[in-house]
Amino acid sequence: MQLRDIAHSRTGDKGNISNISVIAYRPEDWPVLLEQVTAKRVRDHFGALIAGEVVRYELPQIGALNFVMYEALGGGVTRSLALDPHGKCLSSRLLTLPIDMQG
Amino acid sequence: MKTIRIGTGAGFSGDRIEPAVDLAEKGDLDYLVFECLAERTIALAQQAKMHDPNAGFDPLLERRMRAVLKICREKGVRVISNMGAANPVAAAKHTIKIARELGLSGLRVAAVQGDNVLDVLSPDEFVIEDTNCTLGAFDKDVISANAYLGAAGIVDALHAGADVVLTGRAADPAMFLAPQIFEFGWRMDDWTRLGRGTLVGHLLECGGQVTGGYFADPGLKDVPDLANLGFPIAEVDEYGNAIITKLPGTGGFVNAATCKEQLLYEVHDPKRYIQPDVIADFSAVEITEVGPDRVAVSNGNGLPKTGSLKVSIGYIDSCVGEGQISYAGPGASQRGQLALDILRQRIDQIGIDCDEVRGELIGVNSIFKDVAATDCAPSEVRVRFVVRTGDMQTAARIGEEVESLYLNGPAGGGGVTKSSREIVAIVSGLLPEDRLTTRFEMMEA
Structure with missing residues (x-):
């Protein structure tokens, strides 16, 4: 099972920083997000795409996490050579994170 | 209510x-x-x-x-x-x-x-957060400064x-x-x-x-x-x-x-x-x-x-040249990769002064690099070769090198596009809000 089966997501950009929301479709899946979608797992899942640290913020009342990823946009949106300088596609990568519903 | x-x-x-x-x-x-x-x-x-x-x-x-x-x-x-x-x-x-x-x-x-604070900013006091230097020490051609x-x-x-x-x-x-x-x-x-x-x-x-x-x-x-x-x-x-x-x-x-x-x-x-x-x-x-x-x-x-306002500084950062070409059918990825290898060799041989080079295959690794790569062979790929350099003439050479793959590269390349552009980029810093005055001018039709 992948994260996209239980959550949706949107990427935003500011300079060289990307943020990605992860939002549970159903309130009952919120504890799974909280336990399994950690900053470390997110950092590892993006590997070489992100040079800096990843910080996680929690919004339990709406069942959402917000990840702030530093040095993530090729030096910054306005000067990056990337095909997707805003990192708009990054949320689609995060949604492939494996999730264990038994655990 | x-x-x-x-x-x-x-x-x-x-x-x-x-x-x-x-x-x-x-x-x-x-x-x-x-x-x-x-x-x-x-x-x-x-x-x-x-x-x-x-x-x-x-x-x-x-x-x-x-x-x-x-x-x-x-x-x-x-x-x-x-x-x-x-x-x-x-x-x-x-x-x-x-x-x-x-x-x-x-x-x-x-x-x-x-909002236009270009004349308000002190070169010795205003600090650019991205580079951690003062505006005066920033060695780029600044064209605008606007406070939010x-x-x-x-x-x-x-x-x-x-x-x-x-x-x-x-x-x-x-x-x-x-x-x-x-x-x-x-x-x-x-x-x-x-x-x-x-x-x-x-x-x-x-x-x-x-x-x-x-x-x-x-x-x-x-x-x-x-x-x-x-x-x-x-x-x-x-x-x-x-x-x-x-x-x-x-x-x-x-x-x-x-x-x-x-x-x-x-x-x-x-x-x-x-x-x-x-x-x-x-x-x-x-x-x-x-x-x-x-x-x-x-x-x-x-x-x-x-009490501080974010200020965006616009400056001329660099020039970028880019070229793209497609390969399709069996071996598309391999021919695309060969094209990228040739391009790197050629810009090295002709001595192009590059600050940054990016070569990738759209359809394989242009968005997620090789982090999410799979073994499946795509039916088509598009080579994308991009170089950051100091002037527009050099930037234009990049697209020309990609175009020359038609006669001097792998088999079956098609659909070349090329472009070069000057990059206006943004850095930012903070300005105490009392340094500027907001006013309005009213006009009537």
């Missing part, structure tokens, strides 16, 4: 115009707000203004104003926009000209100024009776916060209400992104009638609580999921969404579906403002 209705007329500079016309006609709106200014747009507009003192405002202002101005006048809808870009006064003059042509005698248009203004200038213009308010650089949510401050008489130190008003602005500022745009994922997240996507409306009360909705009969939807995605869009710490007028706190926001396409948003909060 008094409520007002604010609609979004545009969520970015290239946004669609038809949904704004729809909102103006049928939205029973009090305000229609057009957010049209991207991070570097104002630097490019400043360059245009240097060549022509009457230029430097949004090139789509003409079409947008012609589309909505008459309807807004008839329905009593006031318009707020940052389409002034680098030249709000010229934008206002042009809007007056259009208003006269449309027979809208007496229409009042205000130009808010004060808060709501005050717009509020003043509304008090003076403006039907249309045009700004340059203003914080996007502030354009939506301003009419709430004006209509409800909020104090500028009522942090809770300013935080809530900012929340409303943040949900509205990207237009269709809260009504089902940028959301659809067929089979998983299906959105009805996306082709006719409607733009959002907020019904706000004097406490700053709001219902987010849209026009009946338009495409898309407003539900808890679309509002949650937009709530966190471009947000870092949800407790500290830093704005010129307030630090908005989204951490305890509640989002509740209260009817079809009707979502209640409450429990926003706010903390005292920082």
